[in-house]
Amino acid sequence: MASDDVANLADSLAKTQVDEGELSYKGQGLKLDNAQSVEKMVRAIQEFDGLRALRLEGNTIGVEAAQTIAKALEKKSDLQCCHWSDMFTGRLRAEIPPALVSLGDALIMAGARLKVLDLSDNAFGPDGVKGIEKLLKSATCHTLQELRLNNCGMGIGGGKILSAALTVCHKESSALGAPLQLKVFIAGRNRLENDGATALAQAFQLIGSLEEVHIPQNGINYQGVTALATAMQHNPQLRVLNLNDNTFTKRGAIAMAQALKHLRNVQLINFGDCLVRSEGASAISETLREGLPILKELNLSFGEITKDAALEVARSVQHKDQLEKLDLNGIIIRLNRKKTSYHCQNLSANIRTVSDDDEGEPEEDEDEEEDDDDDYEDVEEEEEEEGEKSELNQFSTPPSAPRTPDASTFLSFPSPDKLLRLGAKRSFLLQQQVDLLDASKTAEAFLKISSVYKEDDAEVKAAVLESIDAVLSKAFLTPSFQGLSFMSSLLVMLGLLKVQTFSLVSNYSVKSVCGTACYRTGFSNFLILQTTLFLKYKDQII
Secondary structure: OHHHHHHHHHHHHHOOEEEOOEEEOOOOOOEEOOOHHHHHHHHHHHOOOOOOEEEOOOOEEOHHHHHHHHHHHOOOOOOOEEEOOOOEOOOOHHHHHHHHHHHHHHHHHHOOOOOEEEOOOOOOHHHHHHHHHHHHHOHHHOOOOEEEOOOOOOHHHHHHHHHHHHHHHHHHHHHOOOOOOOOEEEOOOOOOHHHHHHHHHHHHHHHOOOOEEEOOOOOOOHHHHHHHHHHHOOOOOOOEEEOOOOOOHHHHHHHHHHHHOOOOOOOEEEOOOOOOHHHHHHHHHHHHHHOOOOOOEEEOOOOOOEHHHHHHHHHHOOOOOOOOEEEOOOEEEOOOOOOOEEEEOOEEEEEEEOOHHHOOOOOOOHHHHHHOOOHHHHHHHHHHHHOOHHHHOOOOOOOOOOOOOOHHHHHHOOOHHHHHHOHHHHHHHHHHHOOOOOHHHHHHHHHHHHOOOOOOOHHHHHHHHHHHHHHHHHHHOOOOOOHHHHHHHHHHHOOOOOOOOOOHHHOOOOOOOOOOHHHHOOHHHHHHHHHHHHHHHHHHHO
16 A cells, blocks of 8 residues: 555646745646545645745645645645646636635645745636635735736726735734835736726825736726826836726826836836837937836837837937837827838837828827727728829838738738738748747737638638637647637636636727627627637637
């Protein structure tokens, strides 16, 4: 019997990475439903002296299994890093909070002092935040340095609960003479919106130790952006600020520019797809001239910035010795429909055009900015409708070659014309662009390509079916591809499973996000396409 136990343990450890205090089951795709299914894992945890990091990401853990693992963690006081992202795939929403509560209670009982807590990609919604609320308020998190909650579907309610928990943690730790020193906060794709962002801003202002803040794709408008700007001023060590794909408009951008004047350590700013507008870009330019001495990367792409404002930004960074990347892709230039490119101090910007109808029109009124989050998509559609070949041959000096088809651009902002412009090699280009080893990314690409489907347009219809067939065929012919994970991700993205994962309309805008074929071509056509492709590949999935 003893030899059998040794053999079992050896087999478990052979599949498990053990490195300097870390026990890793990362990406093993284990389906752990009950106590029996985690016997080997529990034994490994119990016999691991000095366990400092436990990686469970990429598996699926049920309530009973989580409770059994938790029992083993009750004596692991040295544990500092919990890498627990993507560990509830396929689980019901109701299963996740009790599992989190069990694991959190075990850490508290053990007297652990966490530095890293990563629960990203778990789609637990507001109820899941309640599941970790006790843990976040406890002494176990007084030492927390990194909190990663990307793509968890927290929503406004979850954002408020999280803010309150972090506030309690900071106040109680401060009372003990060692205030919470949170350095990294990640919460992209959580549908926080203005109220959730404003609540978190209050906690950030109190904490004051943040070095990295990533809150992209959260449906935050200028009110929430302004609150976050105020909070950032109170975090002098801030190095990275990523608010990509929220809606600043002029007011939010100006508020953020004012806040950045107070920060001297910022190295990376990502305000891409944030609709900063030209006046916002000008305000940021002023900040660039006056401060941000060690800035390395700035992204203001696709923000409805005109040529003059873009040049102002480019000139403002001419003397930034440490600058490595300036992204002004997608700026607007009014040149009688001529497509050109402009280079300033070796910092290039890809430029798109707008129609003559827009010539001389000022920026959108502020009243319209508040209600119109997707108007920049209209500009992009105008470009596609007006690109006559005869006019595209007219260039400014110096001339630049026409842009080659770009699969990444299509996947970022899907449209029928962009798909067709990829040409005969579209299938190959998309296969190369999509990470087919990642089931979630494959599902997302599938939805993006599907979103441009048109039943009444034979050319687009054929291109969509050809492209999806190429991507999925290669995916399912890959031995390591996880078909069930693909279907789970697809159901989540369609809102049919664990709807708190994220809102489809938050990725880009109402008109360009994957899954919005219901807006462009009718939802019935979209469902027909999804059903057809599912039936085609169901045998390979199952």
